[in-house]
Amino acid sequence: MTRSSRKGYSDPEDKDGTVAGSTSENGAGTDAVRKEARPTEPVELDIVDPNFMAEAYDTYAELRAEGPVSRVRFAGGGEEKASGDGAKEEQPEFFGRETFFVTHYDEVISTLLDGRFSVDPRSAMSPEKLEQQPAMPEEFRPLSRSILLLDPPDHTRLRKLVQPSFTGRAMQALRGSIQEVVDDLLDQAEREAAERGEAAPDRRMDLIEAFAYPFPVAVIGDMLGIPREDRETIRGWTENLLRVDRFRGGEVDEETRAGLQDFVAYLKDLFERKRRAPADDMISRLVRAGEDGGEAMDEDETLGAVFLMYLAGHVTTLNLVGNGVVALLTYPEQLAKLRADPELAKGVVEETLRYWGPVDFLARRIAKEDVEVAGTTIPAGEQAAVGLAAANRDPERFANPDVFDITRADANRHLAFGKGIHACLGAPLARIEGQVAFETLFRRYPDLRLAVPGEEVRWGGSFLRGFARLPVLF
Numbered sequence: 262m263t264r265s266s267r268k269g270y271s272d273p274e275d276k277d278g279t280v281a282g283s284t285s286e287n288g289a290g291t292d293a294v295r296k297e298a299r300p301t302e303p304v305e306l307d308i309v310d311p312n313f314m315a316e317a318y319d320t321y322a323e324l325r326a327e328g329p330v331s332r333v334r335f336a337g338g339g340e341e342k343a344s345g346d347g348a349k350e351e352q353p354e355f356f357g358r359e360t361f362f363v364t365h366y367d368e369v370i371s372t373l374l375d376g377r378f379s380v381d382p383r384s385a386m387s388p389e390k391l392e393q394q395p396a397m398p399e400e401f402r403p404l405s406r407s408i409l410l411l412d413p414p415d416h417t418r419l420r421k422l423v424q425p426s427f428t429g430r431a432m433q434a435l436r437g438s439i440q441e442v443v444d445d446l447l448d449q450a451e452r453e454a455a456e457r458g459e460a461a462p463d464r465r466m467d468l469i470e471a472f473a474y475p476f477p478v479a480v481i482g483d484m485l486g487i488p489r490e491d492r493e494t495i496r497g498w499t500e501n502l503l504r505v506d507r508f509r510g511g512e513v514d515e516e517t518r519a520g521l522q523d524f525v526a527y528l529k530d531l532f533e534r535k536r537r538a539p540a541d542d543m544i545s546r547l548v549r550a551g552e553d554g555g556e557a558m559d560e561d562e563t564l565g566a567v568f569l570m571y572l573a574g575h576v577t578t579l580n581l582v583g584n585g586v587v588a589l590l591t592y593p594e595q596l597a598k599l600r601a602d603p604e605l606a607k608g609v610v611e612e613t614l615r616y617w618g619p620v621d622f623l624a625r626r627i628a629k630e631d632v633e634v635a636g637t638t639i640p641a642g643e644q645a646a647v648g649l650a651a652a653n654r655d656p657e658r659f660a661n662p663d664v665f666d667i668t669r670a671d672a673n674r675h676l677a678f679g680k681g682i683h684a685c686l687g688a689p690l691a692r693i694e695g696q697v698a699f700e701t702l703f704r705r706y707p708d709l710r711l712a713v714p715g716e717e718v719r720w721g722g723s724f725l726r727g728f729a730r731l732p733v734l735f
C-alpha cells in the first residue's frame with residue numbers, strides 16, 4: 262500500500278491494473294492529525310488543515326484499528342467562527358469539544374438507526390439554557406425548521422410532505438431536464454472556449470466553476486418549479502444562502518442578509534403564484550399540501566424546505582461530480598471501462614460515493630440518554646460524530662476498500678447518503694445527476710484530461726470532501 266502523500270489525492274498503482282488507496286501501514290502522525298502522548302487522550306482532527314482531507318483515510322484506518330468508537334477532538338475554526346452579534350452559535354461547542362467518533366460500518370448503521378440520538382442541538386439544553394438562547398434573526402428562522410435539524414414528531418410530519426417530490430416517477434420526469442441542463446452548460450463552456458480561440462481537444466475550462474457548481478443549482482430550480490428566466494437572479498441568492506449556513510446564527514454581512522431577504526420575498530411571491538396556478542413541481546405540491554384535509558406546512562416551514570434543497574443538494578452533488586471526474590482521470594483503466602460501457606456511469610456514481618463520498622462524517626448525534634455503542638457508553642448530553650467515509654473503507658465490509666473499482670458489485674452498500682430517518686431524501690436525484698454528468702462528459706469529450714499536474718488538484722478543507730478548482734482540457 263502506498264502512504265497517501267501531500268498532493269491531495271492518491272496515485273494509481275499500476276502493478277495489477279488496480280489502484281492504490283491511501284491506507285497507511287506506518288501509522289505515523291501527520292500535521293493534520295496529532296495523537297497525544299497518552300493513548301487515553303482524544304485524537305485531534307484538524308478539519309480546516311489543508312492536508313486533513315488528503316490524509317483522512319489514513320486517520321480513519323488508525324481510528325478503526327482502535328475499535329468501533331474512538332474519542333476525538335475537532336480542532337480549528339473555533340475562534341474565527343465566534344459570533345459577532347452576541348448570538349452564541351453551535352460551532353464553538355463543536356470545535357474543541359471532545360466527541361465520540363464511530364468508524365466501523367456496522368456501528369455507523371446502528372448509531373444512525375438508534376432513536377436515542379437526537380439531531381436537534383436544543384434537545385440537550387436545560388430549560389434555563391433554552392431560555393437564554395438569543396432569538397434568531399428573522400431571515401434565518403426558516404433554517405431552524407429544516408428537517409435535517411429536527412427530531413420526530415416534527416421531522417416525521419415535515420419529511421412526509423417533502424417525500425412525494427422524490428418518488429421514482431418524479432425523478433424520471435426530471436431526467437430529461439437534467440440532460441438539458443448538462444448539455445446547456447457544456448455548450449456554454451464550448452462557446453466560451455471558441456471565443457478565446459481554443460479548439461478541441463485543447464479547450465480549457467474549470468470543470469467546477471463552469472459545470473459542477475451551476476449544475477445542481479439549475480436542477481434544484483427545475484425540481485422546485487422556479488422559472489428558468491429567474492435562474493440568474495436566484496444564483497446570487499443561493500450563493501448567499503450557502504454562506505449563511507456556514508455562519509448560521511453568527512456574523513453575516515449586510516449584503517448576504519439583504520440578498521437573503523430578497524430571496525425570501527421572491528419565494529413568498531412565487532408561493533402565491535403557485536397556489537393560484539399550480540404545476541407539477543415541488544413548490545406547487547408544498548403550498549397546496551393540506552388542501553385535501555391532510556397535513557399542511559406553514560410559510561416558514563415551506564421556506565425552510567426550499568432552503569434545505571439548496572443547502573443539502575448543492576455542494577454535495579457538486580462534489581460527487583468533481584470527485585468522480587478526478588477519480589476516473591486518476592485511474593485511467595477505470596475510465597477505459599466506462600468508455601467501453603457507458604452503462605457503467607451507474608457504477609461510477611456508486612463507487613465514487615463509497616471511495617470519495619462528499620460527506621466524510623455527520624458531525625452531530627446527541628445522546629438523549631446514556632447509549633452504549635459496541636461497549637463504549639456515550640453519556641446523555643454528549644455527542645457522537647458518525648464516520649461515513651470511515652465506514653465506506655471498512656475492510657470488514659468491503660473487499661480491498663482502498664481500491665477504486667467501478668465494477669464493484671456491492672459498492673451501492675456505501676453509507677454516503679446516511680441511514681435511518683434522516684437518510685438523504687435527494688439520493689435518487691443525486692444518483693441520476695451523477696449518471697447523466699459522467700456519461701455525458703466522457704461521451705462528449707473523449708480526451709478530457711487534467712490541465713494541471715495532479716499535485717495541484719487539492720481537496721478543500723471541511724467535513725465535505727471536494728475540490729474547489731478543477732482545470733481540465735477538453
Ligand code: HEM
Nearest residue numbers: 408409573574577578581677678679682683685686687691
Ligand atoms: C451526492 C449527493 C448527496 C449526498 C452525498 C448527500 C448526503 C446526505 C446525507 C449523508 C444526509 C444525512 C444527514 C444526516 O443524517 O444528518 C442527507 C440528508 C438530506 N439530503 Fe442529501 N445528499 C446528496 C444530495 C442531495 C440532494 C440532491 C438533495 C435534494 C435536492 C438532498 C436533500 C437532502 C435532504 C432534504 C436531507 C435531510 C433528510 C432528513 O433530515 O430527513 N441531498 N444527505
